[in-house]
Amino acid sequence: MADLADHYAAIREEFDYDRTDVAVGDLSAGLVDRAFAATTDADAVASAGDDTLFVASAGLTGTPHVGTVAQMFAVERLHDAGFDTQFLLADYEKYAGSGRDLDVVRGLADDYREFLDGVGYEGGVRTQYDDRDVMHTAFRLAPYFEFEDGVDFDRDPNDWEAKLRDAYDTHQVEHDDASGSTEFGGRMAALLCLADFLHPTLADGYDQTVFVLGIDEHPLYLFNEHYAAKTPFDPAFDCLFTRMVPGLDGYPKMSKTIPGSGITMDMAPDRVRRLVHEADDGAPPAASAVYRMMTLVSDYDADRLTDLEAACREGGEAWDAARAEYADYLAGLASEWPA
Template sequence: MPAISMDQHTTEAVAGHLGPAAIRFTHNDGAVPVLDPDVRDSMAIVTGFGPTNAPTAGTLSVMLGAVELQRQLHAPMTVIISDLGAWNSRNVAWSTLVQVRDQMFAFLIALGLDRDATDLRSHLDHANLVRAGRIARYLSRADFQEHRESLLELYADHGLLGSEIGVVTDSLYTVADVLGPFDHGAKHVLMVSGMEEAYFTDLARLVLERQANARELGLGWTGNIGALYFRVLEGLAGYPKMSKSIPASSIHLNMSPHEVAERVMRDDQTSQPAVLSAIELASGWDATSAAAAREAFAHREAQPGPWHEIRAEFCATFNRYATLWKQSAS
């Protein structure tokens, strides 16, 4: 079933299971049955992050969302920092990937991720590499051409992509990540990611179906995969997404307070919606503070003062996360 924008009925159903964390998601792909409390004992959650650079506000929003989701569902969670996948699909030095990977591990724990309930790992994982090798037989080149990241052309235009085989290899590792809980007896997997990564869900479902029909060549997996997709945080300067691979589109946690302020406090109109989204999703502010930010944004032309103050407050908040990020390197 293709991902769909959540209607009121679906939103209410998701909110009933996820509580306040539900506002972070805009699209649902078969997630409601997976979230049913009656299947909770056999359900697992999968999400992950690419270690190509320090987290942007967009990546931070997903990290905060993962922590909220874990606290709400109390279900086993796998969080993957895709070092080997990024090495194959992006033009980033291995030493950088390793450094950012280890820093992300520490940062996620500092944000409150429950280490005891989480399989926090990278792609340098023997079981996942074996799983990727075993599922390759169920996928064709045409599958990877049909199900691919929507932003590939944008990344290619910026010289960021690895080879075609490297991109396919990265996808294979990540599909194996999604399917990993089935190796441990799960019957229901909830994939949570950005909407641009929905193709991983599609490919994982193809594998699940084809291995089930392969008789003696199957893997014995049965169950279903649901997905929830995080609201995309728009990029600064009019970019479609705040991406760490496109510096002009984002603020990130390695920036100095001056650099953050330079981008957040800038008055160009193309960046203002992205700043509001960052405040809503990557600040950790409560509902009252977020509502005040929306009010100031809506009246920013007639009354610029409150919006200026809100942005300055967000700079301070983001810089506190940046300090925590830098401390996670030690």
């Protein structure tokens, strides 16, 4: 999707985010810049060390698609580079904020945990349901959290955001077990989210937390920054925002709640292979869904990605072979999803 690059540039300019053309530990600047579209503070991320925790997360609205798996691979790369990492399974958030059945989301959390193990992630994994220490932090924060004091995001969306909003308005589906929630339930989920952001530095001894979020989730950073400033605490958190995987069938992104928009890990391997081939529409690397998947969900290093970028741009036999190899790789990942 050609306007994704424009979207990244617009978000960086509007919210004063930095580019990610910096090395992070042993991860080269070339690899980091291919995986991430922006960061809240390039210098802070580049200086991450033993006192830094990197955290990625997934809202449990369904089976992970390739974009969700990209968050897993982002922290896996960081863990392999020697950093402390954590993958947060946001189960209570969906129960309180959306009225999802608690047994359903807890079962989904178990599947995510098994899948993370199956794809080789060796960092920390936690659920909101099981982590009572973070709930304790939420209570510590509660006196400074005013329900009526929200964050104003009254702004005109850019072209990509407008397309995404239209896609959700038109095609988003609700889960059968989602009974709906209350305004209070939604705000409790928001308070728990704030605790998730502040807990590592407030209670776990880290000097810095870096959250790995899709760039479409960047308002979470603004929200939590707004409320953290109202507390007497001074926790340090920054964000790395991953690039997006363009959706199938012309959708702006892959989404767990827009049927047909993504390649999901519960698909049969042959279907995964077919969809990888169908997703390649001859677009240049900046707009190619297949090349973007390769940069985000693979063990390719920066040199290999440079070669693949050239192959994608030129097309031909080299790109055909690379695409077939990657289709097999992604099908192998999907086979790790619990049956």
